[in-house]
Amino acid sequence: MTRGAALLMVLGCAALSACGLQPMYAGGGQGAIARGLASIEVAPIEGRAGWLMRNALRDKLAPGGANAGGARYVLNVRLDEQLTGLGLLRDDTISRESFVLRARYQLVDTATGQTVLDSTSGSDAGIDVVSSEYAVIAAEQTARENLVGEVADRIVTNVALRMKALEQAAP
Numbered sequence: 447m448t449r450g451a452a453l454l455m456v457l458g459c460a461a462l463s464a465c466g467l468q469p470m471y472a473g474g475g476q477g478a479i480a481r482g483l484a485s486i487e488v489a490p491i492e493g494r495a496g497w498l499m500r501n502a503l504r505d506k507l508a509p510g511g512a513n514a515g516g517a518r519y520v521l522n523v524r525l526d527e528q529l530t531g532l533g534l535l536r537d538d539t540i541s542r543e544s545f546v547l548r549a550r551y552q553l554v555d556t557a558t559g560q561t562v563l564d565s566t567s568g569s570d571a572g573i574d575v576v577s578s579e580y581a582v583i584a585a586e587q588t589a590r591e592n593l594v595g596e597v598a599d600r601i602v603t604n605v606a607l608r609m610k611a612l613e614q615a616a617p
């Protein structure tokens with residue numbers, strides 16, 4: 447590395463540190479965002495995917511089951527699953543399926559009853575349909591579990607961003 451490149455890198459790092467950006471999870475598990483996420487109660491969600499989603503959200507919002515002094519917010523989630531046949535063989539049998547999972551979620555402040563976040567998220571997966579019915583059912587279940595994990599990650603990220611905005615807006 448040349449002296450000029452090293453100097454440019456040092457100046458770039460100095461400029462970046464002065465821009466005001468800070469990590470969302472500053473303070474780790476004791477930071478404001480982590481405490482805010484831990485104060486969210488996830489309302490029951492209907493269906494098998496709902497049970498999986500609620501458990502995934504609870505694990506991601508409050509790792510270890512820690513709750514920061516009661517629920518300040520309630521997260522209401524409604525799921526929509528769609529399994530659609532895509533590929534057709536010559537004998538009119540389906541050879542490929544599309545599994546789509548969509549979630550509409552609302553974060554409600556329990557003190558005021560105000561909805562502070564209303565959003566949607568979703569993901570989809572393709573499934574090969576084979577001659578074994580058991581294999582197809584297992585593939586659909588695995589797809590459901592994977593999609594729930596992906597959508598739960600997106601929900602938690604969006605909720606964390608909203609918590610960050612609420613923290614910055616607080617006096």
